[in-house]
Amino acid sequence: MARRSDVTRQAILEAARERFASDGYERTTIRAIAADAGIDPAMVMRYYGNKENLFSVAADLDLRVPDLTEVPRADIGAVLARHVMTRWEGDETLMALLRAGVTNPAIAERMRSIFAAQLGPVVVTVAPGQVETRAGLVSTQVLGFTLCRYILKFPPVVAMSVEDVVRWLGPTLQRYLTEPEVLA
Amino acid sequence: MARRSDVTRQAILEAARERFASDGYERTTIRAIAADAGIDPAMVMRYYGNKENLFSVAADLDLRVPDLTEVPRADIGAVLARHVMTRWEGDETLMALLRAGVTNPAIAERMRSIFAAQLGPVVVTVAPGQVETRAGLVSTQVLGFTLCRYILKFPPVVAMSVEDVVRWLGPTLQRYLTEPEVLA
DNA sequence: CTCCTTGGTCAACGGTTGTTGACTTTCAAG
DNA sequence: CTTGAAAGTCAACAACCGTTGACCAAGGAG
Incomplete structure (x- = not known):
């Protein structure tokens, strides 16, 4: 079942990945992520709870080491x-x-x-x-x-x-x- | 000529080195460095101007690569x-x-x-x-x-x-x- | 149409930060 | 002892942060 907010959720996630990658954890602000995604900072908190949780969702890493x-x-x-x-x-x-x-x-x-x-x-x-x-x-x-x-x-x-x-x-x-x- | 403030300057430098090493640049605060050195945050500013300059003085690295x-x-x-x-x-x-x-x-x-x-x-x-x-x-x-x-x-x-x-x-x-x- | 869940906005809170300037204390030179 | 520069203290500033709750808008179900 696709939610109506899925595009927003995805936009937040992509903006978060870019910011965390280029600025690091402490220099990345919720406000900057929200601005990149074109929405209000409060939405980030609503969908991901807090900054730490957002990071752990955004930085889920698969090395894809070859067999x-x-x-x-x-x-x-x-x-x-x-x-x-x-x-x-x-x-x-x-x-x-x-x-x-x-x-x-x-x-x-x-x-x-x-x-x-x-x-x-x-x-x-x-x-x-x-x-x-x-x-x-x-x-x-x-x-x-x-x-x-x-x-x-x-x-x-x-x-x-x-x-x-x-x-x-x-x-x-x-x-x-x-x-x-x-x-x- | 030794200044009267040299011990304080040195204490600041040592505290700064430890903090920067264990916490990184952004998480290290002038206030924490001053507390470690047992003096007022304003002294750090007086002697080293700003945070960036303090770092560059504290993190002067010599690799000492052998001949x-x-x-x-x-x-x-x-x-x-x-x-x-x-x-x-x-x-x-x-x-x-x-x-x-x-x-x-x-x-x-x-x-x-x-x-x-x-x-x-x-x-x-x-x-x-x-x-x-x-x-x-x-x-x-x-x-x-x-x-x-x-x-x-x-x-x-x-x-x-x-x-x-x-x-x-x-x-x-x-x-x-x-x-x-x-x-x- | 009504209602109610969901999506979204806005303004503010409490806290922390780097930095500043006014103030007081120390202390050696005259 | 007097004096004045140096050393140190204190309180506050402006900005920014994560986070919150009250509020508005939309849109599908009944």
Whole structure:
């Protein structure tokens, strides 16, 4: 059953995603979101309760990690690197989550559970043990790249082409996933 | 010539560093800094003009990248990885800069110039061309690790020992710095 | 048409923030 | 001791924030 207010709800959600992604959690105001959506700030509160809840609805993240069991073992690093580059075209959710999670402990906890829940199961299908450590290492390189390219905008990282990224980051991810167990 | 107010100035600076590091730029208030330093908020304004200027004085970052010309070529990745782990004990400056730079464009620009100015000259002494790209790649892995370990606190990354980090990140940094030129 | 749920607007609240200026205290130089 | 600059206090400002409740408009059901 479609409600009459669904278009408004959607407009709020899209405006919220853009604002949270570009401004972070604290700098994003309910008033600005409402103005972008062309409605009154009170509507945002009516439909989403409060700012925190609006964020958690707007920043529901699906990494869409590819199924690595169908990929030749030697290529999984490259496939993963290419996926990282293409995953965020037209989807600002990760940027919103990253910008907000850095200063908001509750959102940081959300990121921890998202990466653990979505990366762990994929890593376990290809890795020779030390699954959590490997998933963590992949996260450091993927998030570090996302941070430097899309948020901090380090010029040499922004300048890299998809093929550059595959050739440089691919072997790194490959090693984090397939290198034989390293004892501590 | 030592001023009578130097202790107060220093107390403000230390309180500011801690607050900016743990709360980020927007959540840190002049009032909280003043309370930590045990003085009146007006003193902060008197000595540092405004919040933005106080931050730029408090978050003056020196990476202290080691001189790699004295290190055996095969070990520079490991040396760099170990340095990253030990550099931030008792110095919250990078955390402050990272937390703030993610939502504040001016501070992001500061980070860009800091990493370019301090990492570039070291990379150029060991790398076979493509210096900026290599420095950028090193930044992605180093900042990604810092982000996941100290800010987002991903459990497997927090659990890693110094030796774990050297063994996992060392080869990555080594490759980013010494791998023969990769064409685009 | 009437009624009542739903969608939407408006103005205001209490609180917090960065910042300012007037005021008082401290203290060393004359 | 006197004096005047420096150090520090206090109260308030203007702006902005999230949030609320009273109010109006629409539109389908009976």
